[in-house]
Amino acid sequence: MSSTERLLYTARTRTTGGRDGTSRSDDGRLEVRLSTPGTRGAGTNPEQLFAAAWSACFEGAIAVAARKLQVAIPAEPIIDTEVDLNLADGEYFLRARLNVSMPDLPQETARAVLDAAHRICPYSKATRGNIDVAVNLV
Numbered sequence: 001m002s003s004t005e006r007l008l009y010t011a012r013t014r015t016t017g018g019r020d021g022t023s024r025s026d027d028g029r030l031e032v033r034l035s036t037p038g039t040r041g042a043g044t045n046p047e048q049l050f051a052a053a054w055s056a057c058f059e060g061a062i063a064v065a066a067r068k069l070q071v072a073i074p075a076e077p078i079i080d081t082e083v084d085l086n087l088a089d090g091e092y093f094l095r096a097r098l099n100v101s102m103p104d105l106p107q108e109t110a111r112a113v114l115d116a117a118h119r120i121c122p123y124s125k126a127t128r129g130n131i132d133v134a135v136n137l138v
Contacts, residue, residue: 065116
């Protein structure tokens, strides 16, 4: 840890049963049943959870980017995130798209905010260079 680094939060979960099990946070605020994608299971799946978490974090990054760029965002952005689970040559991998609507901003301003948000967002940083990601202004 560098001298300027500061730990802000640690999320803790316990998962049992893998893709057809359950996940629960240590504070009890999150408790989800899991199901394999494409099955009739009653739960969600890791790809849906990842998409929801990333889009929530990305919206926060948009707010930070807008402040840094001194841009007023007139309405909350809408983020439709898609996370694909793929298989090629026996190997699994992810691909993602963040489709962001900010209709009250000029396109070039909105694009600048999205590009800055993508540089700021911890989820974007974690995936950079690891999976194909598109941040689309829709």
